[in-house]
Amino acid sequence: MAELLLELRNLRKSFGGLVVTDDVSLDLRQGEIHALIGPNGAGKTTLIHQISGTLAPDSGHVIFAGEEVTRLSMARRARRGLARSFQITSIVAGFSAIENVALAVQARSGSSFRFFRPVGTEASLNGQAMEALAEVGLEHRAAAPAAVLSHGEKRQLELAIALAMQPRLLLLDEPLVGTGAEEAERLIRILGGLRARYGILLIEHDMPAVFALADRISVLAQGRVIATGTKDEIRANPIVRDAYLGEEEA
Amino acid sequence: MNATLLFVQALNGLQFGILLFLIAAGLTLVFGVMDFINLAHGVQYMVGAYLGATLAAWTGSFWLGLLLTLPATLGFGLLLEFLVFRHFYDRDHLSQVLATFGVILFLNEGVRVVFGTAPLQMPMPELLSGGVTVMDGLLYPTYRIAILAVGLATAGLLWFLVERTRAGMLVRAGASNAPMVSALGVDIRRLFMLVFGFGAMLAGFAGALATPILSVEPGMGDTPLILAFVVIVIGGIGSIRGAFLGALLVGLVETLGRGLMPDLMRLVMDPSAARQTGAALASMLVYIVMAAILTFRPAGLFPARR
Amino acid sequence: MRWRETAVPLAIFLALAAAPFLGFGQGHSLTLLARAMIFGMAAISLSLIVGGAGLISLGHAAMLGVGAYAVVVLDHARITEAWMVIPIAIAASAAFAAVTGAIAIRTSGVHFIMITLAFGQMAFFATSSLAIYGGDDGYTLYSRTELFGSRALEGRLFFHFTCLALLILCWGLVQALLLSRFGRVLRAISENETRARAVGFEPYRYRLVAYAIAGAIGGLAGVLLANGTEFVAPAYLTWQRSGDLLFMVILGGTAGPHGALMGALAFILIEEWLAHLTEHWRLIFGPLLILCVYFLRGGIAGLPRRG
Ligand SMILES: Nc1ncnc2c1ncn2[C@@H]1O[C@H](COP(=O)(O)OP(=O)(O)OP(=O)(O)O)[C@@H](O)[C@H]1O
Ligand SMILES: [Mg+2]
Numbered sequence: 131m132a133e134l135l136l137e138l139r140n141l142r143k144s145f146g147g148l149v150v151t152d153d154v155s156l157d158l159r160q161g162e163i164h165a166l167i168g169p170n171g172a173g174k175t176t177l178i179h180q181i182s183g184t185l186a187p188d189s190g191h192v193i194f195a196g197e198e199v200t201r202l203s204m205a206r207r208a209r210r211g212l213a214r215s216f217q218i219t220s221i222v223a224g225f226s227a228i229e230n231v232a233l234a235v236q237a238r239s240g241s242s243f244r245f246f247r248p249v250g251t252e253a254s255l256n257g258q259a260m261e262a263l264a265e266v267g268l269e270h271r272a273a274a275p276a277a278v279l280s281h282g283e284k285r286q287l288e289l290a291i292a293l294a295m296q297p298r299l300l301l302l303d304e305p306l307v308g309t310g311a312e313e314a315e316r317l318i319r320i321l322g323g324l325r326a327r328y329g330i331l332l333i334e335h336d337m338p339a340v341f342a343l344a345d346r347i348s349v350l351a352q353g354r355v356i357a358t359g360t361k362d363e364i365r366a367n368p369i370v371r372d373a374y375l376g377e378e379e380a
Numbered sequence: 381m382n383a384t385l386l387f388v389q390a391l392n393g394l395q396f397g398i399l400l401f402l403i404a405a406g407l408t409l410v411f412g413v414m415d416f417i418n419l420a421h422g423v424q425y426m427v428g429a430y431l432g433a434t435l436a437a438w439t440g441s442f443w444l445g446l447l448l449t450l451p452a453t454l455g456f457g458l459l460l461e462f463l464v465f466r467h468f469y470d471r472d473h474l475s476q477v478l479a480t481f482g483v484i485l486f487l488n489e490g491v492r493v494v495f496g497t498a499p500l501q502m503p504m505p506e507l508l509s510g511g512v513t514v515m516d517g518l519l520y521p522t523y524r525i526a527i528l529a530v531g532l533a534t535a536g537l538l539w540f541l542v543e544r545t546r547a548g549m550l551v552r553a554g555a556s557n558a559p560m561v562s563a564l565g566v567d568i569r570r571l572f573m574l575v576f577g578f579g580a581m582l583a584g585f586a587g588a589l590a591t592p593i594l595s596v597e598p599g600m601g602d603t604p605l606i607l608a609f610v611v612i613v614i615g616g617i618g619s620i621r622g623a624f625l626g627a628l629l630v631g632l633v634e635t636l637g638r639g640l641m642p643d644l645m646r647l648v649m650d651p652s653a654a655r656q657t658g659a660a661l662a663s664m665l666v667y668i669v670m671a672a673i674l675t676f677r678p679a680g681l682f683p684a685r686r
Numbered sequence: 687m688r689w690r691e692t693a694v695p696l697a698i699f700l701a702l703a704a705a706p707f708l709g710f711g712q713g714h715s716l717t718l719l720a721r722a723m724i725f726g727m728a729a730i731s732l733s734l735i736v737g738g739a740g741l742i743s744l745g746h747a748a749m750l751g752v753g754a755y756a757v758v759v760l761d762h763a764r765i766t767e768a769w770m771v772i773p774i775a776i777a778a779s780a781a782f783a784a785v786t787g788a789i790a791i792r793t794s795g796v797h798f799i800m801i802t803l804a805f806g807q808m809a810f811f812a813t814s815s816l817a818i819y820g821g822d823d824g825y826t827l828y829s830r831t832e833l834f835g836s837r838a839l840e841g842r843l844f845f846h847f848t849c850l851a852l853l854i855l856c857w858g859l860v861q862a863l864l865l866s867r868f869g870r871v872l873r874a875i876s877e878n879e880t881r882a883r884a885v886g887f888e889p890y891r892y893r894l895v896a897y898a899i900a901g902a903i904g905g906l907a908g909v910l911l912a913n914g915t916e917f918v919a920p921a922y923l924t925w926q927r928s929g930d931l932l933f934m935v936i937l938g939g940t941a942g943p944h945g946a947l948m949g950a951l952a953f954i955l956i957e958e959w960l961a962h963l964t965e966h967w968r969l970i971f972g973p974l975l976i977l978c979v980y981f982l983r984g985g986i987a988g989l990p991r992r993g
Binding site for chain 3: 182184203204205206208209213214216220221222223224225229232233234236237238241242243244245246247248249250252291295
């Protein structure tokens with residue numbers, strides 16, 4: 131078995147009286163796509179927040195590549211190789227597409243306390259940013275202001291930013307949300323191609339995509355992991371069918 | 381410094397703290413409920429003082445003047461809200477800061493034009509002009525005690541209004557979640573106006589109350605404004621309880637510091653240097669206390685529940 | 687839009703360079719122009735915090751004040767050589783900014799506004815209580831700062847061009863800063879902090895460094911301010927002065943140092959013009975400020991708005 135890249139142990143989080151993450155334990159191996167599915171409001175995004183460091187869990191542990199990162203800041207975790215995309219697109223709207231990506235390259239290559247040289251002329255930053263853009267098929271829009279990109283293009287940009295970080299683990303929160311059929315197909319192809327290089331925790335409502343991509347699937351409902359297993363196990367699981375898949379496939 | 385003097389200083393500090401609370405209460409509510417930063421809150425204190433002085437002169441009675449100041453400052457607050465503030469509710473803090481700064485420039489100058497630059501001196505009301513023996517051989521001015529009493533009563537009333545009435549409940553809810561309150565069908569603009577007028581009235585009342593012991597002059601609201609900001613930052617923005625405790629703390633630190641610092645410094649340096657350093661330190665003390673508190677509790681001592 | 691960022695400042699610099707020879711060479715005009723340039727520097731440094739880092743400081747006058755008082759302290763000790771005075775003043779205000787910023791930047795939004803205001807007041811009261819330097823009444827310098835022992839700065843024209851040169855330097859510096867690696871991170875943080883964190887930047891450090899740099903430039907402006915009037919008083923540090931500076935930045939627009947530059951010049955000219963009209967010019971200035979904030983959302987630099 132490949133080494134564990136991410137391990138969640140007994141994570142708990144509540145907002146006031148609402149328990150959003152209820153004793154979640156989960157793991158993810160190197161080179162694996164682990165999909166996390168569950169109905170709206172199940173607590174998937176909140177879980178990603180806790181893994182990436184946006185939110186601190188009330189209790190429990192997040193272990194990344196053998197190291198406890200539960201108390202590290204989001205920026206620290208990012209520099210250790212944890213990249214995330216946001217369900218609601220989060221880009222720097224005033225930057226061009228390539229500058230958004232170059233920012234991520236810059237974060238991992240050398241000091242950013244350099245004050246005089248115009249950053250736009252740094253060929254190595256731009257080159258690597260361009261590669262990431264090309265990987266998601268957005269190179270032709272490199273110079274466009276991020277604000278004017280179409281919704282689908284913004285989703286691609288979001289992915290390119292995560293790739294440019296050269297992470298070890300990608301946390302993708304509904305990368306396909308709101309993309310058209312054609313764009314979705316392309317993104318699925320890209321994600322499949324990434325499998326070899328990264329571990330991916332994929333949150334997605336698009337079931338065909340999930341079943342096409344995932345090695346393992348976990349189902350989250352009301353903050354609890356109600357099942358984890360291979361595609362076939364999940365398909366066959368009666369609890370899951372009741373709680374979730376039933377309505378999807380009906 | 382002996383114990384008696386210390387006691388007097390402490391009383392002065394509390395009394396100053398109470399005045400600060402009356403100013404800070406409105407500021408923290410306006411801020412908590414509307415997320416509106418109002419630099420012009422201090423000039424409302426000034427306007428209260430001028431209105432109180434004018435009305436007292438008109439009616440020939442300090443008390444009648446004080447009473448009339450309430451509706452007058454309320455009206456003035458509502459007028460400002462109508463003319464300026466409401467147009468900036470949905471703008472960013474930067475715009476609010478500058479717009480209310482413009483109001484300060486205008487009003488400080490306006491007061492100068494109408495009343496002149498010379499400070500007005502208000503006579504102490506007859507009834508409270510004496511002193512009270514608070515300790516053996518220590519006479520403390522009755523009026524200052526009255527300020528303490530009135531201030532505490534107002535604080536109590538405010539606590540009752542905010543914690544025990546429907547309007548107060550809306551205000552508290554608004555402070556933590558304005559969109560939710562408006563989703564409940566409450567006219568949030570009306571609520572804003574109400575809070576605003578009420579805050580202006582409290583500040584104006586504090587100003588009128590202070591006329592016999594402070595000189596009434598243009599710009600007199602600027603220093604209390606900044607101290608009130610310190611108060612609500614220390615106390616936690618949006619919290620009445622925090623404003624109350626923060627105000628007493630700031631009042632005490634400010635007053636006791638001025639009294640004690642030079643003496644304390646004398647322990648470690650020669651008298652003239654001690655006087656200088658002591659005075660410098662005393663004037664910085666509140667801000668140092670604030671910085672210290674924020675270092676450990678960036679949201680203040682009693683952050684409003686959010 | 688890009689051309690305006692350099693073309694407008696260059697035009698302004700040219701005009702300022704030519705002004706003494708085009709009928710603005712007498713004492714009063716030169717004093718006014720020097721004032722405009724000094725506040726231009728101050729506003730440019732503030733714009734680095736406001737526009738660059740997205741932080742609204744209401745205590746920036748203290749940075750100038752610390753620089754000006756550094757001149758006073760050195761003058762009192764009879765140290766007037768520019769190569770001593772300027773670095774020490776800059777270091778003092780940068781240090782003041784770094785220390786107060788270290789606390790203030792832990793907070794954000796309104797807390798930040800109030801805390802910078804409070805620190806500004808702290809500096810104000812501290813200078814007021816410095817009796818050896820005149821306390822409230824202020825301090826008259828024995829002499830202007832000297833360049834290698836020469837009193838060149840006392841020459842009106844020389845002072846004018848010194849101010850202009852330093853103004854250009856500050857503008858170029860801030861402009862370069864915003865386009866550098868550091869500036870890119872700063873802009874990203876102010877526009878979308880979560881995104882910046884998510885790719886691995888700790889906003890605190892970048893903001894603090896920007897704050898200290900702004901403090902340093904403010905200190906330099908303070909040195910010039912002290913030299914321009916040969917007099918320094920706590921009045922330089924009032925919070926109203928900080929409000930004025932903030933207004934200059936907004937009046938010009940926060941899109942870059944060119945906005946702050948235009949804002950400062952416009953501010954000083956409007957102030958001068960109104961003060962000519964009436965003693966009570968603030969009665970007009972206050973409402974004018976409100977209207978500017980209400981209508982001029984992008985500042986002067988954003989005019990004319992493209993449809
Ligand atoms: N900051 C918050 N405060 C209070 N409740 C919150 C907060 N954030 C999320 N919640 C609640 O927690 C629950 C889980 O939210 P979350 O966004 O994690 O769900 P999700 O599984 O990502 O849903 P979706 O599929 O719609 O994206 C929801 O009921 C939501 O209302
Ligand atoms: Mg979600």
